[in-house]
Amino acid sequence: MSPRPAILSYTVGLGLAILATIASFVVSQTNLLWAPGIPVGLIVLAFAQIGVHLVFFLHLGSGPDSTNNILALAFGVLIVFLVITGSVWIIANLNSNMMPMPQ
């Protein structure tokens, strides 16, 4: 990549990343969003931030050079999803089936 488009791409990435960060803080610190929707908003902003990082900083594009990297990433995402969802699901189930604690 020649220097000028690279600098432009990094600048756009930096701007988008700062925007997503500010939005996350605003969502968590104000009553702008309906209160039960705040975690959902934060998760959506986190995914946007991760996408910005992957495309602009880790250069994970649609080109032939990144085909293998995207396949590996897809596998990693699957494992991460299984680990997190599985843990939360199993432990929440165990927790709800616990005997009531003596007060």
Place this chain on the structure above:
Amino acid sequence: MTIATIDRAPTAVPTELARGRGGGGPASKRIVVAYGFWIFILSDIVMFSALFAAYAVLSGNTAGGPTGRELFDLAQRLHRDDVSAVVELYVRARGVVRRTAAAGALPDLRSPHIRARCGLSVHRGLGICRHGGEGRRALAQRAFCPASSLWSARTASTSPAGLICARSIWWPRSIAKGLRAAVLRRLLCWSLFWHALDIVWVGVFTLVYLMGDSSDGRSRARVRRPHAGRRRA
């Protein structure tokens, strides 16, 4: 059936045409190095996802200790104090420098007026430092609750991230050898590493700080009241 190996592949195909889908010649070393490092980064992310899962499971059980939101609130107030202390120290130091410059020489240290001024400044400075230290101690005392699994999960998920950051700080020391191709590839991996670490931090920050801050569903107004008389574990 013959198996095509790198040795038998046609060497006429230029390296730039190497495709991830099997066509073209062997990919350039830069691409291969970045791919191998990408696999390492993904394994790192899988490890952190296990720690996140532990945090998500454990963070609700505080055993009477402070909740995530209270910790975040305390830390924020502490940072505000830090910022105001630094600003005040800066303003004081600038005032001293400006007065010295205006006088054209060092002020006469024997005059009682200057002595009183210096004493006051030292006293204020010590006060600012002690104030910061007290805040930090109070935060540690309030936050430390060995029975709280929030405390364990928070420590377990944030300290490996801190360790891995600390380790990678002296990574680019090989620049001293000159910008050879191998050193440039190492720098490429370093940049990949930091940006992937950013992704991990997006997860840590969203889950531990931002969502820990807003997840117990109380209004901001109620949290703003003083923390006196709270039940301890």
